[in-house]
Amino acid sequence: MSSDRTGKTAVPEVMRAVRQHEPGGNLVYETVPVPHPGPGEVLVRMQASPVNPSDLALIRGNYLARTYPFVPGLEGSGTVIRSGGGLMAGLRLGKRVACSPDPEGDGAWAEYMKTSAMRTTLLPGNISHEQGSMMLINPMTAMALIEMARAGNHRALVNNAAASALGKMLIRLAGKYRIPLINIVRNEKQVTELREMGASHVLNSTDSSFESELQRISHELKATLFLDAVTGEQSSQLLRAAPKGTTLVAYARLSGDPMKVDPASLISEMKQVVGFQLGNWLQTKGILFKLRLVGRVKSHLDGALHTRIHKRMPLEKAEEAILEYKNNMSAGKIILTME
Numbered sequence: 001m002s003s004d005r006t007g008k009t010a011v012p013e014v015m016r017a018v019r020q021h022e023p024g025g026n027l028v029y030e031t032v033p034v035p036h037p038g039p040g041e042v043l044v045r046m047q048a049s050p051v052n053p054s055d056l057a058l059i060r061g062n063y064l065a066r067t068y069p070f071v072p073g074l075e076g077s078g079t080v081i082r083s084g085g086g087l088m089a090g091l092r093l094g095k096r097v098a099c100s101p102d103p104e105g106d107g108a109w110a111e112y113m114k115t116s117a118m119r120t121t122l123l124p125g126n127i128s129h130e131q132g133s134m135m136l137i138n139p140m141t142a143m144a145l146i147e148m149a150r151a152g153n154h155r156a157l158v159n160n161a162a163a164s165a166l167g168k169m170l171i172r173l174a175g176k177y178r179i180p181l182i183n184i185v186r187n188e189k190q191v192t193e194l195r196e197m198g199a200s201h202v203l204n205s206t207d208s209s210f211e212s213e214l215q216r217i218s219h220e221l222k223a224t225l226f227l228d229a230v231t232g233e234q235s236s237q238l239l240r241a242a243p244k245g246t247t248l249v250a251y252a253r254l255s256g257d258p259m260k261v262d263p264a265s266l267i268s269e270m271k272q273v274v275g276f277q278l279g280n281w282l283q284t285k286g287i288l289f290k291l292r293l294v295g296r297v298k299s300h301l302d303g304a305l306h307t308r309i310h311k312r313m314p315l316e317k318a319e320e321a322i323l324e325y326k327n328n329m330s331a332g333k334i335i336l337t338m339e
Contacts, residue, residue, distance in 0.1 A: 017110030021069040023061030035114035037084030048133035049076030049108040076108030077133035089117040096123040098135040139305040142169040156223035160184035163330040172304035215241035232257030251276040308332035
């Protein structure tokens with residue numbers, strides 16, 4: 001006998017979803033069966049999901065292993081309308097949640113998503129579904145990177161791609177925790193924007209003096225944690241400019257290029273390069289740490305971790321939404337809506 005439990009909302013047999021049938025292939029908006037949750041799982045009626053850089057990497061086929069066809073979308077929000085059984089799944093029934101898909105499961109760009117109840121987080125009443133849909137990747141990553149800085153006793157930080165949504169969160173969090181932050185952007189418009197929001201140190205990577213200025217300021221502030229979302233050629237620039245003993249954390253691959261690192265600086269100056277992926281990092285933490293982290297994220301969602309929305313687009317326009325996001329990444333998030 002099935003332990004499946006359904007709330008008052010009727011669940012259809014089929015749904016509309018965005019799917020990709022091969023690595024790097026086009027996205028197709030099509031009708032597929034609504035999945036059924038098993039023990040410990042829930043079915044979420046999705047309401048919103050953002051387009052993130054990690055989604056772009058996933059669609060390109062160079063981020064996480066995939067079985068095709070699959071539904072993209074690494075985070076979103078909605079209401080739990082069916083439980084597959086189990087204590088946590090039952091407690092989530094009927095609740096508004098932020099959610100992420102199981103590692104090998106279908107994602108959030110669909111009318112319904114099945115996932116582990118452990119991969120859902122209750123949304124506070126003052127947080128909209130749109131803001132809640134962006135809670136689990138950028139806000140959690142920003143808070144995690146600040147936690148890394150504090151735990152490692154780093155006196156100051158460097159972050160590139162600083163005009164991104166995550167970069168702006170880091171500016172606000174660094175100010176709150178009084179950690180000096182050197183921000184790297186790629187044009188003067190972004191320099192002006194970040195200075196207007198209160199950033200003290202903003203460098204333009206296209207300036208001829210960029211590397212020498214980065215070296216001067218990072219040595220002056222003793223910045224020994226460099227956060228690299230771009231990688232590629234810029235990783236070499238960062239490491240050359242960094243003080244002795246610096247750790248460079250690669251947490252994204254926006255350039256799409258392989259990282260280029262001169263091992264001489266690693267050997268002679270005790271510098272190191274490490275990778276960061278939120279899920280892997282969280283696996284090294286205990287349940288109490290995770291609960292406290294989620295609590296801090298929730299408390300800042302309407303402040304330091306608030307995300308600006310550039311456009312809202314219906315699910316069937318996912319391809320158009322991706323193009324819009326690629327062309328205007330610093331303008332704010334593109335939200336895919338399911339209603």
